[in-house]
Amino acid sequence: MAQPGVAPAGFGRLAEFPLLVVLLGAVGLSCWLPAGHAVILGHHRVAQSFFYSGLVLTILAIMLAIATRHTRPRHGTQGQLAALAGAYLVLPLAMALPMVLAIRDTSLSNAWFEMLSCFTTTGASVYEPGRLSPSIHLWRALCGWFGGFFILLCAYAVLGPLNLGGAEVISGRVPGRGESAAQITRLADPALRLARHTGTILPVYAGLTLLLWVGLLIAGEDGLLALTHAMGTISTSGITAGAGLSVTGSGWVGELLLFVFLLFAVTRRALPVRGPHESRQTIWRDPELRLALALVTLVVAVLLLRHALSDADDTDLASLRGFFRAFWGAMFTSLSFLTTTGYESAYWSSARDWSGLGAPGLVLLALAIIGGGVATTAGGVKLLRVYALFRHGERELERIIHPSSVGGRGAEERRLRHEGAYQAWVFFMLFAISIALVMAALTVAGLAFETALVLGIAALTTTGPLAGVASLDPILYSGLTDPVKLILGAAMILGRLETLALIALFAPGAWRR
Amino acid sequence: MKVIICGAGQVGWQIARHLSGERNDVTVVDVNSDLVRRATETLDVQGVVGFASHPDVLERAGARDADMIIAATHSDEVNMVCCQIAQSAFNVTRKIARIRNQSYLETGYSDLYNLDRLAIDVVISPEREVAEAALQRLAAPSTFDTEVFMGGRAQLLGLHLEADCPVLNTPLRQLNDLFPTLRAIVVGMRRGGRLIAPEANDQLLEEDDIYVFTHSEDVNRCLEIFGKKNKKQERVVIVGGGNVGLGVARALEARTDRIRAKVIEKDRETAERAADGLERTIVLNGDGMDMELLLEAAVDRADAILAVTDDDKTNLLVSVRAKQAGCQMAITLVNDPTLAPLMAPLDIDAYINPRATTVSSILRHIRHGRVRGVYSIGDAEAEMIEAQVMSTSPIAGRLIRDIEFPEGVLVGAVMKGERVMKPMGDLRIEAGDVVAMFAMTKDVPEVERLLQVSIDFF
Numbered sequence: 022m023a024q025p026g027v028a029p030a031g032f033g034r035l036a037e038f039p040l041l042v043v044l045l046g047a048v049g050l051s052c053w054l055p056a057g058h059a060v061i062l063g064h065h066r067v068a069q070s071f072f073y074s075g076l077v078l079t080i081l082a083i084m085l086a087i088a089t090r091h092t093r094p095r096h097g098t099q100g101q102l103a104a105l106a107g108a109y110l111v112l113p114l115a116m117a118l119p120m121v122l123a124i125r126d127t128s129l130s131n132a133w134f135e136m137l138s139c140f141t142t143t144g145a146s147v148y149e150p151g152r153l154s155p156s157i158h159l160w161r162a163l164c165g166w167f168g169g170f171f172i173l174l175c176a177y178a179v180l181g182p183l184n185l186g187g188a189e190v191i192s193g194r195v196p197g198r199g200e201s202a203a204q205i206t207r208l209a210d211p212a213l214r215l216a217r218h219t220g221t222i223l224p225v226y227a228g229l230t231l232l233l234w235v236g237l238l239i240a241g242e243d244g245l246l247a248l249t250h251a252m253g254t255i256s257t258s259g260i261t262a263g264a265g266l267s268v269t270g271s272g273w274v275g276e277l278l279l280f281v282f283l284l285f286a287v288t289r290r291a292l293p294v295r296g297p298h299e300s301r302q303t304i305w306r307d308p309e310l311r312l313a314l315a316l317v318t319l320v321v322a323v324l325l326l327r328h329a330l331s332d333a334d335d336t337d338l339a340s341l342r343g344f345f346r347a348f349w350g351a352m353f354t355s356l357s358f359l360t361t362t363g364y365e366s367a368y369w370s371s372a373r374d375w376s377g378l379g380a381p382g383l384v385l386l387a388l389a390i391i392g393g394g395v396a397t398t399a400g401g402v403k404l405l406r407v408y409a410l411f412r413h414g415e416r417e418l419e420r421i422i423h424p425s426s427v428g429g430r431g432a433e434e435r436r437l438r439h440e441g442a443y444q445a446w447v448f449f450m451l452f453a454i455s456i457a458l459v460m461a462a463l464t465v466a467g468l469a470f471e472t473a474l475v476l477g478i479a480a481l482t483t484t485g486p487l488a489g490v491a492s493l494d495p496i497l498y499s500g501l502t503d504p505v506k507l508i509l510g511a512a513m514i515l516g517r518l519e520t521l522a523l524i525a526l527f528a529p530g531a532w533r534r
Numbered sequence: 535m536k537v538i539i540c541g542a543g544q545v546g547w548q549i550a551r552h553l554s555g556e557r558n559d560v561t562v563v564d565v566n567s568d569l570v571r572r573a574t575e576t577l578d579v580q581g582v583v584g585f586a587s588h589p590d591v592l593e594r595a596g597a598r599d600a601d602m603i604i605a606a607t608h609s610d611e612v613n614m615v616c617c618q619i620a621q622s623a624f625n626v627t628r629k630i631a632r633i634r635n636q637s638y639l640e641t642g643y644s645d646l647y648n649l650d651r652l653a654i655d656v657v658i659s660p661e662r663e664v665a666e667a668a669l670q671r672l673a674a675p676s677t678f679d680t681e682v683f684m685g686g687r688a689q690l691l692g693l694h695l696e697a698d699c700p701v702l703n704t705p706l707r708q709l710n711d712l713f714p715t716l717r718a719i720v721v722g723m724r725r726g727g728r729l730i731a732p733e734a735n736d737q738l739l740e741e742d743d744i745y746v747f748t749h750s751e752d753v754n755r756c757l758e759i760f761g762k763k764n765k766k767q768e769r770v771v772i773v774g775g776g777n778v779g780l781g782v783a784r785a786l787e788a789r790t791d792r793i794r795a796k797v798i799e800k801d802r803e804t805a806e807r808a809a810d811g812l813e814r815t816i817v818l819n820g821d822g823m824d825m826e827l828l829l830e831a832a833v834d835r836a837d838a839i840l841a842v843t844d845d846d847k848t849n850l851l852v853s854v855r856a857k858q859a860g861c862q863m864a865i866t867l868v869n870d871p872t873l874a875p876l877m878a879p880l881d882i883d884a885y886i887n888p889r890a891t892t893v894s895s896i897l898r899h900i901r902h903g904r905v906r907g908v909y910s911i912g913d914a915e916a917e918m919i920e921a922q923v924m925s926t927s928p929i930a931g932r933l934i935r936d937i938e939f940p941e942g943v944l945v946g947a948v949m950k951g952e953r954v955m956k957p958m959g960d961l962r963i964e965a966g967d968v969v970a971m972f973a974m975t976k977d978v979p980e981v982e983r984l985l986q987v988s989i990d991f992f
Contacts, residue, residue, distance in 0.1 A: 429809035
């Protein structure tokens with residue numbers, strides 16, 4: 022366009038429009054993918070609803086784009102965070118449009134909850150899998166994938182520079198405020214930054230998904246299921262088109278593939294994109310990866326060793342075969358829930374039987390609270406924060422013995438242990454308070470204590486499938502009332518955006534000292 | 535030989551003193567005219583005032599016909615450039631630089647120093663030398679001085695004789711008969727503050743300081759004979775976390791016998807740097823003079839305290855405090871050699887003089903002939919010289935008893951091939967052997983003559 026100055030190219034063009042309008046357009050355009058899919062399958066009604074929804078959304082986006090083209094967006098912390106929060110409020114409604122049209126007897130609240138849970142990469146589903154046509158499953162997976170990309174992009178382009186979403190633990194500075202360098206006269210336009218990061222992250226993100234899809238296809242998975250699982254793994258949404266949570270068709274090889282790709286949700290360094298606050302460590306020395314490894318090992322060891330205490334019938338189970346089934350089942354499932362994805366291994370029941378524990382699902386609940394890596398698609402408290410708290414505790418113990426001792430391992434680590442742990446502790450407390458509040462709200466809305474606990478944590482950590490495994494009897498999302506869905510929806514946004522970001526959005530004055 | 539010494543500080547001055555005393559043509563260069571004047575007035579040297587790495591200054595100092603340049607200013611970079619210019623512009627044959635910064639010394643980059651790159655023949659690092667000296671002292675806790683010779687096969691031990699020494703009042707001649715298999719020899723003796731090379735009939739008395747040259751395998755036996763026990767050091771407290779302290783702590787960590795070290799450092803930043811560089815060692819931040827901090831480092835149960843801050847008085851006082859609190863042994867870094875007599879009254883077991891160690895290591899490289907090791911004893915009163923005997927030497931092919939050594943010279947050991955032997959009168963010294971000789975300073979030129987020094991080895 023005839024913009025004075027340097028005309029931005031590629032994704033940079035999009036930087037001229039407000040973020041929300043761009044996102045709306047993207048949702049509109051992506052509606053046509055399931056539309057095409059439905060046409061091929063011969064589901065014309067579904068195809069129609071997706072095609073017309075796409076048309077409506079695209080036209081709406083274009084009109085909005087024309088109308089808002091030359092409005093200068095509000096810069097600064099609030100403007101960026103408001104756009105972010107706005108995306109979570111508006112987009113699920115837009116995504117729900119084809120759902121309402123395509124599924125005959127559904128309410129808007131159900132469709133909205135479904136799409137919000139997809140977009141926040143929670144993956145909680147109110148529908149019976151058999152009730153939805155394959156194209157709608159594709160749409161759910163696509164929205165989850167889109168949501169994963171969106172949060173990844175925001176972590177790099179918005180939250181990172183604003184010292185939020187885990188960056189505050191690394192930098193040790195007050196969250197919600199950007200770099201205050203007096204000598205930098207011009208800060209990069211947030212919109213341009215978004216555009217630039219889209220250019221670097223999208224190819225990697227899409228490429229990895231494609232790679233995993235192809236891998237699963239080779240392993241013998243059904244085409245749509247493979248794509249759903251590939252998207253669900255990369256975005257940690259845990260959305261599946263099949264009946265259960267577990268991976269079927271490709272068997273053990275497929276699980277192994279998913280396991281490897283889950284590592285992208287453990288540490289940001291696994292992604293071949295140079296992110297904020299990158300240090301030149303090798304990936305094997307990455308604290309998040311090591312902590313995740315330790316946690317998974319711990320859970321697996323506890324579950325396997327519990328066997329010795331249990332009075333489980335060991336005529337059949339004690340065989341080597343049973344041991345390996347239990348081992349793999351425990352390992353895959355714990356990593357899957359640690360990264361807040363929520364796929365269950367086909368051998369998880371073996372692990373459960375082997376350990377003799379009635380409800381090892383509670384362990385998964387704890388893993389989901391810890392969460393995946395900072396600046397990845399995973400939710401939860403995040404590994405880096407837990408690591409900072411752990412290091413801080415270790416150092417405090419050392420200081421009991423030697424009060425004037427000096428901690429080693431470099432300045433970066435020292436900052437992480439000190440200021441970083443402080444920020445992590447603030448977040449951890451906020452997270453605990455949000456669990457309490459969400460649970461209180463859910464019990465007021467009429468849920469039993471245990472159900473409220475599981476659902477609250479599932480929503481806050483964006484690990485929807487927890488509801489199915491954490492308690493003894495699976496909790497069904499379809500049986501929930503509308504107020505409960507509303508509360509859970511709010512909790513999902515809170516969990517996805519992180520409390521600190523919302524506080525920075527609503528109470529900016531509190532952070533100005 | 536014509537030598538230019540850049541930097542007339544403590545190290546430069548000491549080297550100038552040594553070299554000028556041996557009738558070399560020495561020129562001292564320094565920016566500080568006072569230091570240059572002090573050197574020219576007290577020593578037989580010439581002085582040039584100017585920036586040592588500037589070519590015109592070097593030319594004024596006579597770099598065109600100099601045989602050697604020793605760069606010992608306090609800046610690593612000036613020393614490096616100095617050597618490079620001496621090579622490139624004046625083609626000086628031998629270039630020695632003092633380099634402090636650990637990064638320049640790291641083994642990964644050690645091939646930096648050769649003719650094609652940084653033209654430095656010998657790199658001397660005072661901090662590293664001092665750290666090594668400290669480790670040697672720690673290894674032999676009952677000695678007040680040690681140095682390794684002959685590639686680790688022989689050691690010089692400095693021992694203080696006390697009343698419980700079983701061989702008191704025994705003539706040295708008899709020691710040979712009492713312990714015929716002991717490969718050790720008393721090469722020096724300090725009685726009443728005077729250092730002498732002992733005669734065969736001299737007796738050992740209480741309160742003597744003796745220097746024993748011994749085979750490495752016989753060190754423990756030797757210590758036993760002179761009434762010393764060599765016990766293991768397990769807990770070490772290091773005061774001062776600078777390059778020296780950090781170097782020692784690192785070396786202790788690298789050892790297989792798990793020595794538990796604690797480092798005390800006053801400066802927060804230095805302490806953090808030390809903590810970053812160490813794995814297991816605990817670094818405490820605070821004043822080493824603070825009794826509470828010393829107790830936090832468990833100095834009362836420590837086997838040794840190593841005071842290596844840059845301040846002599848702090849080092850002395852910390853050592854005294856630690857000893858008082860119950861520490862077994864104190865090793866102190868002392869820059870000022872005149873403080874050495876204080877060690878006995880303060881009950882400090884050993885001291886390290888960084889200048890002496892640096893000077894020793896520089897001397898090793900500038901001595902004539904095939905001198906392989908020189909260790910300066912006391913306040914430059916004597917030297918232990920390790921050298922290879924050449925075929926042109928007057929001592930080659932002769933029995934030890936037939937060689938006319940000066941009065942102040944004693945042979946400590948002879949190494950034939952890989953074997954270190956005790957020097958008996960009927961041992962024949964052959965070309966290619968390595969001899970270690972104790973020589974009083976006044977006899978050093980005579981020793982050099984015996985080793986047949988000729989200019990063609992430069």
